[in-house]
Amino acid sequence: MSNRPGKLLFAGLMGLALAFPFGISPSHGSTPKSSAQLIALKFPQANSDRGQTATSGGGGVRQTSGGSCLTKAKLPFQLLIPGDYNQGSGFHNTASKETFIYAYLPPQPGLTAQVQLADPITKEQNQTxxxxxxxxxxxxxxxxxxxxAMEDDFxxxxxxxxxxxxxxxxxxTVELTVNYTPLDQPPTNADSSLAEAAxxxxxxxxxxxxxxxxAIAKEEPQEWQEFLESGGFAAWAExxxxxxCQMVNTSALAN
Known part of the structure; x- marks a missing residue:
């Protein structure tokens, strides 16, 4: 366990987050599959599509500047984190130190992305x-x-x-906070990406x-699309x- 300041507050918030688990419900009206049973992973039904935007997508997510160059396409930029995720706790749990942030980007030539990670306690920063x-x-x-990184580090x-x-x-520019939440029992018995996702x-x-x-979006498009739709992203599911992305460079930033 980490002894850093703020740990107790975030541990309490994490408890609220985990008290609101995802649901796994059977699929109704789906075409039967011969290769695997459709388990239809779903985010809770309360999170039906409500036309989310980058500024509303997820507790603790905020768009802080610009973006006019990404609003001209039919589908706008969208960070794929549900609006009610973690009950507005202000952070997003991840069980892995190597995690990913997913977003829809409209067609745009010459687009460059920068991902900056900052430790709010030590002030250490790096940018890729x-x-x-x-x-x-x-x-x-x-x-x-x-x-x-240790448990409850954010x-x-x-x-x-x-x-x-x-x-x-x-x-x-979009800002959010992630909380490292390793599991006592990782999915060592998951025999497929679908089982791991479940x-x-x-x-x-x-x-x-x-x-x-x-990892299996192309092989299991219906599972992928239904999961996104149940998180509130029907417009972007297909x-x-x-x-x-191709990494250009990575560097530590001065405090």
Missing amino acids: TFTVPKEGGIVRFPVSLPDN YNVTLTLICDANNTQDNL FYAEQGLWLDALNALA APVVEC
């Missing part, structure tokens, strides 16, 4: 820059927590999308469940999942 495919789609941005994540390096006012969903870990499903 990526190039983003111009075709757009659902992309994942890697977030690597420090090797020495980190501020800033995702900045740069359309024009010479016009910073047009950039889109395990994480039962633990109330949206980031981990979504990442497990993304967007292609694209390979991303």
Whole structure:
């Protein structure tokens, strides 16, 4: 356990978050599969699609600047974190030190992404820059927590999308906080990505469940789409999942 300041507050908030687990319900009216049984992972039905935006998608998520270059397409930018996730606790649990933030990006040539990770206690920061495919789609941005991260350690994540390096006012910046929540019993018995996603969903870990499903999004498109829809993202559920991103550089930032 970590002895850092703020631990007790965040541990209490984590308890509230885990008291609101994901639901796994049987699929109704689905076409039977011959390869595997459809288990239809679902976020709680209370989180039906309500036209979420980057500013409303998820407790503790806020858009702090710009983004006008990403609003001209049919589908706008969208961070894929449900609006009621963790009951507005202000942070997002992850059981893995190597986690990912998923977002829909509209087609945009020359788009660059920066992911900054900051420890609010030690003030240590690092930033990684990526190039983003111009075709757009659902992309994942890697977030690597420090090797020495301990249970209940939390980190501020800033995702900045740069359309024009010479016009910073047009950039889109989204901020959120992740909480490292290792599990006492990791999914060692999960025999497939679908089973792994079900395990994480039962633990109330949206980031981990979504990442497990993304690995089989092309093989299990119905599972992927239904999970996104039940999280409130029906408008983006059929967007292609694209390979991303090519790392340009990574660096530690001065405090």
